[in-house]
Amino acid sequence: MSEPVLSVRGLEVTFTGGGRPVPAVRGVDFDVYPNEVLGIVGESGSGKSVTSLAVTGLLPETAKVQGSIKLADVEVTTADREVLRQMRGQDVGMIFQDPTTTLNPVFTIGRQVTEGQVAHGQIPAGNARGRGIELLREVDIPDPTGRVVQYPHQFSGGMRQRAVIAMAMAGRPRLIIADEPTTALDVTVQAQVLSVLAKRQADTGAAVILITHDLGVIAEVAHRVAVMYGGRIVETGPVHEIFKRPQHPYTVGLLQSLPRIDAAEERLVPIRGQPPNPARLPTGCTFHPRCPIGRDRERCRTEDPALREVVEGHRSACHCVEEVAALLADTATPARAPATVAPQAAAAQAPLLAVDKLKVHFPIKAGILRRRVGWVRAVDGVSLTVNAGETVGLVGESGCGKTTTGRAIMGLIKATGGSVRFDGQEVTRLSPGELRKARRNMQYIFQDPYSSLNPIKTVGDIVAEPLHIHGIYEEMGGAKRIAELFELVGLPRTVLGRYPREFSGGQKQRIGIARALALQPRLLILDEPVAALDVSIQAQIINLLQDLQKELGLAYLFIAHDLSVVRHISDRVAVMYLGKIIEESEKTTLYETPVHPYTQSLLSAVPVPDPDARHTRRRIVLEGDIPNPSKPPPGCYFHPRCFRASDRCRVEEPAFTPYPGLPTRTACHHAGPLGASS
Amino acid sequence: GASAQDLKGGRLRVAILADIHNFDPMQFSGVNFPLIKNLYDSLIEYTPEGQPIPNLASEWKIAPDSKSVAITLRSGVNFHSGNPVNAEAVAATLKKAADPQKGKNVYPTMSIVQDWTVNGPLGITINFKNPVPVGQITDLLQFLSVIEPSGIDTVETKHAGSGPFILGERVLGQRVTMTANAKYWQKPPIVSEIVLTVFSDNDAASAAIESGAVDIIYGGNARSAVRLRNAGYQLIQGPGPLVQVFRINATRGPFKNDKFRQAFNYLMDREAILRVGYAGVGEVTALPWAPASPATDKSYNTRYAFSLEKAQALLKESGLSAAELSNWKLTANGGDQDGMAISQIVQSTVAKVGMNIQLDVKQGAELTDAMLTGKFDAIFGGIGNIQKFPTRVGTNSIYRTTNNPILGNPHPFPAYVAAMQRVDTTLGTGEPVKQAYDNLNKVLVETAFGIPTNTFDIGLIVAAKNVGGITREIDNMLVGRTIGFR
């Protein structure tokens, strides 16, 4: 193998200033070689970003860096400012997570893309524009000549991220660090961006460090993987090895807690507990409190294991590497026991929730007079039913109207049209008072656990609040009932008097669920309840939800953009696009035999945490972005991006009708399974 | 001082303390004082001692029955426009003065006039309703600045006079320039130009004279003037001060009580008021006359000197309860720092004899409104024309004998009305006149609706050392004609 582009040895980063020092990175070694993608995975706070910033010398002054970082013959830890500056942009380029904020809003894309090269004297300022056009063309931005003088706000998210890639690659650096480059993007856009990144890497032969928490993305693009936990690399090896023969209990845990889109596993195996707080790391092996093997072992509790080679090129930091394989084998069988078999709702029985042609249009107001200049058709004809005790998944890309649908069903947003019948009662026509009563049977769980709890109330009061509001606190059992609810969601009653800020995200989500359950609802609308959580915690909550459903016979409307999670939890799934349901079916049918081209592309775009699938799966990369819901295209809303679009699609809106032979309803003129010609 | 011959001309820069926006000589209020004697000529003038001397009128003859005066105008005098100053112009001026809309400050003085007859181009006779004492007649003639007839309707905004200066540029709110009238019928002015610069406060004006930006401050306050005098500047006090009068609305509250009012004759700490409010520039006085006035009687100052005991005794005599004693407010002019100070002195003094009263601070229009309509219990206010014929004080609202806006109709003090009447009708000179004055003075302190405290100067002049030839004008107006540089 050739010389590594980057060689990191014994890297330690400690944040000082403001209370106790935070050891964010604690002894990290790795190399990256040309033409290689090194994937770094790990839960939030494990030190991924800090490591990457250390490599480029971009850490804030409060960070104390020790160890050695050799990047293209420069020792980063000791280099002076000017050397570092020269290095950045020439030897290393960076891609950050959120394309909406990484670009300066007041400069043109062209200027920002070429600025680095101009600053390094690689191109004269006069040629910048031409170079900008060239760079944008390289990342497949249509009409680069016109786009080069535009500003970031005129670019869509995917285009912006491609521009950022162009910018990072402009100086043809030998190393690219991409820190969660697609986390903020939808799957279809993620697929575009990843393919552009891969293409550009192939062109330039650069080494890439790809930081992500999405194992699917890693499996899809990485050659080698480093798994970080608590500021250290706990396992590193070739991508196939990591996924097939993980050598660290944490990696095993991550893989097992992940719902998969390509298989119908029954029950997830979460990692117990919470990720560590870097300011208060456990002693010994940082993973030991959560480890099924080392939890009670003296050695794991006291001695931090070194990263040792287990197989050629595959290293793990575990005292009990030998036992890991067994872990993989035996936890797999019993835990993946028959999942909650959803009580098959009698089809004859009337559905609990019936939404018909629901429309929510928001006025767009502009000017000083705040006149309405148009409508955002956030929800534009949604029909779906949820039966008692059933889980219906509602998926779709960002901005397609999922949240609005959920809130309109709850009556939190006024519907513009259509009907919502809950238990036979028309919700949209209720008076505010009646609506408040009706809500007792229908509850909502919010996406962001951090903001859904009133910060100045104790969690006990928060859970009791709905009972007080409806004046049934005593009737329902008072304090005893609250304590029961806490137990129901797996929290000890001792925490009742604490404030929300004292809880982690997962715990907060549990409290939110307890509050929703206080009124004994029959339907829960869950708006991305796990999207903000790390995979290990996500699995805990999903399991909790499944258990609660079994126990209490709840019906769920489960809103999510993560197709794997939806597949895991739902009985039926509805796919939304631009305010409409375009396909709805029983889960297995939908995932295995999708008939709408959008569903098909969406499913194909989801990265699968299986490196082997990389070459076998057929991927449909959708062109373009989701159109603006205030100016939907004529005819079928999907036609501009559709690979089956015909002239008819451009003018005629397809009806939402049952698809023959399958338990599916779809809205497409050319519906049909993949491969079947339309 | 230097004689006029030694004075050199140039540009005289005068600091004034209010903008001038009215060029009507009948609008005879302090703000116009820098202009009137420069843009206009009056029929006659007074020496600082009060002796009438000819001006536009070369001669005036009072009829033996004292019911008319025949005026002969100087010939060859022209207005700035070139038109001659003639009897027609005087008639037009008189017509304006007799019009309540246009007569302004001259209007009340015109109440003695019956009509007038023009005799030829330069002669005019003014007829009176009743026989009038000489002083009142000369006062009227002195008060009449002749306005060019064609300019009468626009005189507020466009000057129309015959004076030694011609109005030049006016920059709103900032300055007014007057240029010498080369064709002036008397000796033309020494300086070629007077620039009146508006300063909005005394310190500003003081700073300006100290920095050499102006040569004269006209109309500044006494305290600044004294400071400047101590710094070596000339301080010129004119013969026409005002008298500060504690005006009492005898129709309200405890002031209806005679003894209560009379107590205030003793409650004025005149020395302190003069010292604190006016830096000692002026004289204490218990009567509303200037030193030059024939009615002046200094003995009253000692007889009614500040005395809490005498006041206390009168208050006891009044029979008013403690609550009644304090049942009034002292209205004070918030826009006038000196007025505020002396009002506070009085407030503090009356507290010592058991009257706990509040100041009712008013300003601007609201204050004038209150004074004009008698919406006050007591208030300080300056009284003008005290250097002229004694009954001229009757043009000041509180001293008015008919239609008194404060004391109302009929006048609550017939003795006062009669005393004034007697002064007005006692013609000639000699003992009867003196007795009429004595009677008036006695009535004034007994009725006690106005308690004079001290004289004070408006139109105080502070001049740089190199300025000479300043005229002490009877009304303390600015006379630019005689001023020059040493």
Place this chain on the structure above:
Amino acid sequence: MTGYIIRRILQLLPVLLISSAGIWAMIYAVPGTPIGALVGENATPEQVQAAIQRVGLDQPMLVQFWAWLKSALVGDLGRSIFSRDPVFDLIMGRAPATLQLGLGATLVGLILGIPVAVLSALYPNSWLDRSLSGWSALALGVPTFWLGILLILLFSVELRWLPSASTYVSIFESPWGAIRNTFLPALTLGVYVSGIFARFLRASLLSEMKADYVRTARSKGLKERDVVGRHVFRNALLPFVTVVGLMMAAFIGGTVVTEAVFTYPGIGRLLIQAITQRDYPLIQGVILFILVVHVVINLMVDVLYAYIDPRIEYS
């Protein structure tokens, strides 16, 4: 853009109409009439009556307002009751003075404020930052009228360098005279706004420094000078422009207190004088002038915004 500006100006009309009705109503709520000030305290009843008629105060309020409005609509704001000068001329007589002072003060504020903000933001929480923040706190905490007094004490009473009270001298006529007369009030106001400017700019610089694009710019290998001077400053400038505009509008609308301290002949004093004298048309005119100035400056800020912030488009 032109269409936008025209529309904004047209929208000003109803605002002015409503405001003038409001002011008129307010004027009548305030006790006192201009008559007293007009005729003087010694006027006779006939004279008072004559003056009331001349000014038209004997008319019903609505009639008076309507009369005023009719002439205002054709651009005639009437005449001052007191001085008989056209209201428009009186305002225009003061406007240059106020404009000169306002611009001077803004200039002083920027000269003092921007470096303070930039230095503070470059070294946040350092001793330099703390002392500079102390300075801005002081600048904001010292009442302008007291600062004015202190400056007069120092420069006029003690040193005798500058006049203690200002007259208006146009900078075009006599630059030196203008500076002598405008310096102290401009400094007084300027110190005050420099505090506002410094605080505001520091805060927005600091928050912009945390923005992701700054890290991006650094990761490209730009010089720190360019990162701060171009990327950060340009973004921080956007909200700053608004603040500068606001302050300028406030100044040009007349700064009552400072003008009082230095007896500066500006719009603020004109208004106070008009109010004291109950000079109705003048009050009306000056307040409308202040409103128009606010709106126009806001409009200018908005237009400027469109030039420096590409995200904003007016159509």
Place this chain on the structure above:
Amino acid sequence: MTGGMQRSLDVLRRLLSHRGALISVIYLAVVVFVATFARWIIPYDPVVQDLTSTLEAPSAKHWFGTDELGRDLMARAVYGARTSLITAAGAVVIAGVVGIPIGLVAGFFGGWRDAILMRIVDVLLSLPGILFAMALIAVLGRSQLAALVAVGITGIPSFARITRAQVLSLRKRDFVMAVEALGGSSTYNMFRTVLPNSWSPLLVQVVILSSVAILLEAALAFLGVGIPPPTPSWGEMLRTGKSFLYEAPYYAVLPGIVLTLTILSLDTLGRTLAWVLEDRHELGEEAEAEAEKARP
């Protein structure tokens, strides 16, 4: 409620750990104390004149000197503090009592209610506060109450706007919508959820407005429309003192120092308070770690 108390104490502790804030609090405490107990502390009555010793320079007898009527300037400065403090307190109460509900209703219901209320507030805001206050005093006549009301009314917009902004930002937070989803009425939500969560910016506003009120009251007095003499007030002292700059420079200097220090202290306090309150999440992190340990 004990939790709330705990938090308040916590905020106080953190506040006082800032040197500037500590000094400010001490200074303000001294001012409040002296103003309250002036009668027993200051040997002079602020309105009693001694016309024989006017405009005396500071001396052992009169620490701040005497004024043009021979009154003790220190007594006047101290009693002037009382005027300022009463005005500030009254004004803040008026502004809060009127402004907060306006902001709450406007922010919470939006629509026409918001449009109307905010238009009114904007109008109040577009006129310079001092002019508005002067007009109001012209109507009410000069008195302590008039000054207090006028200053209070000019403070209404800032309370209304801050409350409204707070409501708008809180409304976007899920926990407010959660209460709605749970069936809580708007009134419940407004007063039980939104308002209690807004106390920190409002508290900061109270402090800031106090300083603005003191400044405004002084400015009004300086312009000669404040509380009528002889009631001592700082602004009035500066106004009168200004005309004695040559004879008695200390006259206008000393009260100005007291006034400036008061405003400076309130400003420092307000800013530090805002900083401390904003900083609360740091506190949360520590607590979270504690909770971690207690986990079963």
